[in-house]
Amino acid sequence: MSKAKSKIKLNIFLILISFAFTIYLILTGPFIRGEGFQISVGDVSSRLFTATREVENRVETERRREVAYNSIEQRFARDTEAIERTLDNLDSFFEEMDRLRVIFEPFASPEPIFEVDEEGNEVLLPSPLPPPLNSHLTEVFESGFIRYLALLEEEIFENFENNVRNHMDFVLMGDIRETTVQRTLVEIQSYFNDYYIEVELSRMGYAILAEYLEPNMIYDEELTQSLREEAAENVTPVVLMRGEEIVREGQRITEEAYQILDDLGLIARDGIENYAPVLGAVLLAMLVFGFALYYINRFNKEVGRNNKEVLLLFTLYMVVIISAHFLTNLPFVFIPTLAFVMLVGILIEQRLSLVLNIAITIITFLIVQGEMSFIVYFTITGIVMALISKYANQRNNLILVGLVISAISAVTYASVAALIVRNFTNEIFITMLYAFGFGILTVLICIGSLPLWEALFGIITPIKLLELINPNNPLLKQLAIEAPGTYHHSIIVANLAEAAANDIGADSNIARVGGYFQDIGKLKYPQYFIENQVGQNPHDFLEPHQSSKIIVGHVEHGLKLAEKYKLPKVVKDIIAEHHGNGVTGYFYIKAKEELGEDNVNKDDFRYQQRNPQSREAAIVMLADIAEAAVRSKFSKNRSMEEIDAFVRKLINNHLSSGTLEDSKLMIKDMTVIGDAFMRVFKGMYHERIPYPEEKKKAEVQE
Secondary structure (H helix, E strand, O other): OOHHHHHHHHHHHHHHHHHHHHHHHHHOOOOOOOOOEOOOOOOEOOOOEEOOOOEEOHHHHHHHHHHHHHOOOOOEEEOHHHHHHHHHHHHHHHHHHHHHHHHOHHHOOOOOOEEEOOOOOEEEOOOOOOOOOOOOOHHHHHHOHHHHHHOOOHHHHHHHHHHHHHHHHHHHHOOOOHHHHHHHHHHHHHHHHHHOOOHHHHHHHHHHHHHHOOOOEEEOHHHHHHHHHHHHHOOOOOEEOOOOEEEOOOOEOOHHHHHHHHHOOOEOOOHHHHHHHHHHHHHHHHHHHHHHHHHHHHHOHHHHHOHHHHHHHHHHHHHHHHHHHHOOOOOHHHOOHHHHHHHHHHHOOHHHHHHHHHHHHHHHHHHHOOOHHHHHHHHHHHHHHHHHHHHHHOHHHHHHHHHHHHHHHHHHHHHHHHHHHOOOOHHHHHHHHHHHHHHHHHHHHHHHHHHHHHHHHOOOOHHHHHHHOOOOOHHHHHHHHHOHHHHHHHHHHHHHHHHHHHHHOOOHHHHHHHHHHOOHHHHOOHHHOHHHOOOOOHHHHOOHHHHHHHHHHHHHHHHHHHHHOOOOHHHHHHHHHOOOOOEOHHHHHHHHHHHOHHHOOHHHHEOOOOOOOOHHHHHHHHHHHHHHHHHHHHHOOOOHHHHHHHHHHHHHHHHHHOOOHHHOOOHHHHHHHHHHHHHHHHHHOOOOOOOHHHHHHHHHHO
């Protein structure tokens, strides 16, 4: 079985295991089953139930909203049509009275007019007015008051008409509803009784207003409903804090208590009720896994190809979800999601940690039955943790990073909790302190555990890489003592490689460390390399084949030393690849000159290694060549412009020769690398103004 197929099978196996375990934790968690208490409304509680987290008392909240809704009285609007109709009817009445007064003018008399019937009885003459619409005017018609009014003197009638009209206007200025019409009529009757001594005028005035008066306020259903809904929405939800009593042992389970227990996931569910949440949980978990796997396959293929990183990611994930399962009853700030994000950012890749932060937040949300505050908290703090994780690589930044994440955690929790609870409670303040303390603790645990992850999975962290280039490293100390020229050359190569890697977005730590160790194989025969030579060159006494074998052999010896001193694989790769399968050109040409071209095999002068497989290895190769070339040019007093052109020519030659094809470097990177190299060289070989004494010495020598 090929290694590629073996890696794919391992990846599939770990994905299936992690997905299956995730589904198991979700289905056995509070989102689906709760703690499994078999209770119903009306049962007597067998134990004391307290809130396991903040939870809304939805029944009480709804009750308060209903009270607030019903507390808003009906709102009315003025009915202008009813007012106009009332006044029009009043106008019609007095117009009719004006007509009658003309008819009855010859009989002008304030007394009612009677006639004698067949039996000799006096009978009130019938009113010429049409029948009234209701009973208010019936009595005055039958009693002859209309005739009385029609026969009134002009001045008295006009005063009466004005009084009736004015009082109707006054009455209509008030709010008259269906429920207050009778009260208004009583007030009208009282007014006319007080105003007129004559009973006829008093009763007639009341009867007219009573006949035509109607409610002038109409019920405004839209406004009333809007105000009631607003009052209900403004009710603050009733929230139980964690640990607050829900129902005592021996008390009956009310609908209110049952609803709270159900919201907390403490009621056992079974049967068809489980199908919907189970299906939802499985589908959501599938979407999260699919999203994460797509991102890794699309943008982080190296992770899928590296068994150690896959195993590390699997282990970190399992640790987090299992911890979340057992920390359900604690404040959610203790779930180690932030530790997962930080370790992924440091040990694998920073952008990957940003993406996986979303995935792990959703999964742990499903496991612990979190609320929206859970999602918001870990999304914000996780993003911050991913962004600042790279700054924790240096010890002097450790406390600062811890304080930053602690402050962000505390502020984020307080903000989200205040929005939900709408108040700063003691519990919020205490949990905010937990978040602050756990932020620092998370950073310290992550950094402190790095040696464990390095040992278990062979993952090389930036901290580990930086420790390798400590001057006290025994291999570097040996190089500085036995091959000082190579040591100095390696330092310059490391500086060049670090600058170029930074500029193109490669791993500058790997490039720098690779620069330090790429030539450690020269420790076997340091005097055979020009940077360490003083006096005669020993190659002058050797055959070209022998010289080439010594030069080429420094790579193989370097790999042996790397194995002996347990250098990381990325450093071994750079040692092996920094010359690729190139040819020791000087000795190859020398051999052709001495033996003839037909008698020389070019492969005898070739490095037996593969070409660079990573950007960092390619950068170290270019830096190694550039440093040697620039040192040679400066020894010949070349200008900086000539050196710049020569360096770029060397880079382009390697690009066109195909040496860098497997390194993942792009054409646009070459210009950036050249700029970075020249920036370092200009800093090293800048012109210096001669001191006065030096200037005088120069003049004397001339």
